[in-house]
Amino acid sequence: MPRLSRAESQARNRERVLEAARELFLRDGYQATSLAAVADAAGFSTGVVYSNFASKAELALPVLREIQTDQFAALLTAIGPDKAPESRLDGLRRWTEDTMNSGWPRLELEFALDARTDTTLVAAESDRQRVAVDAVAEAIRVQLPGRLAESLPVHALADAVLNLAYGIAVRRLIDPNVNANSAIDLLRPLLAFLEPS
Numbered sequence: 033m034p035r036l037s038r039a040e041s042q043a044r045n046r047e048r049v050l051e052a053a054r055e056l057f058l059r060d061g062y063q064a065t066s067l068a069a070v071a072d073a074a075g076f077s078t079g080v081v082y083s084n085f086a087s088k089a090e091l092a093l094p095v096l097r098e099i100q101t102d103q104f105a106a107l108l109t110a111i112g113p114d115k116a117p118e119s120r121l122d123g124l125r126r127w128t129e130d131t132m133n134s135g136w137p138r139l140e141l142e143f144a145l146d147a148r149t150d151t152t153l154v155a156a157e158s159d160r161q162r163v164a165v166d167a168v169a170e171a172i173r174v175q176l177p178g179r180l181a182e183s184l185p186v187h188a189l190a191d192a193v194l195n196l197a198y199g200i201a202v203r204r205l206i207d208p209n210v211n212a213n214s215a216i217d218l219l220r221p222l223l224a225f226l227e228p229s
Contacts, residue, residue, distance in 0.1 A: 046084045048074045054095045058135035062092060062142035089153055092143050097160060099136055104167040106130075113174045117223035120175075121216055128197075128212040137201035165190045175223075 052074035056065040071078045085091040110123030147153035169190035173181045204210040
């Protein structure tokens with residue numbers, strides 16, 4: 033097997049650190065996960081972690097971006113426009129439960145609380161949140177008939193949906209009995225209304 037170049041070795045090490053960080057952040061949370069624990073889980077010294085990421089927050093950002101991308105892809109699959117309304121709602125319910133049980137909401141909240149005093153992190157988080165609104169807006173847009181998609185304030189609706197989802201997720205962190213059923217019940221008549229006759 034040919035020896036890896038320095039750049040290839042660094043890229044491989046970075047990926048291993050990101051994979052370990054993702055697993056630990058989701059399992060243990062952002063606050064409880066140390067860079068030493070990430071290094072250990074990846075099979076490296078902390079020096080390798082610090083050679084790739086200056087801080088835990090700098091490590092968390094690409095992890096959060098990847099999780100967000102993966103979660104929105106799973107959401108689009110769950111609620112595909114080719115599915116019947118009830119199947120979309122079932123897919124949304126399953127995705128919501130899986131998401132709330134994944135550790136992602138806790139990671140998001142803990143990271144946001146840590147990042148709120150750092151202007152660079154606030155800017156990066158704001159950008160990431162805009163990407164989230166855009167992704168949800170697109171998910172909504174593909175569900176709507178053409179003229180309706182053009183006339184509705186889809187971005188405002190996406191922003192409201194995300195705010196509701198974040199609220200439910202935060203409540204779930206405190207009370208494990210909280211679920212998204214009430215929000216999904218609100219969507220049922222809307223989807224029925226939008227379904228072509």
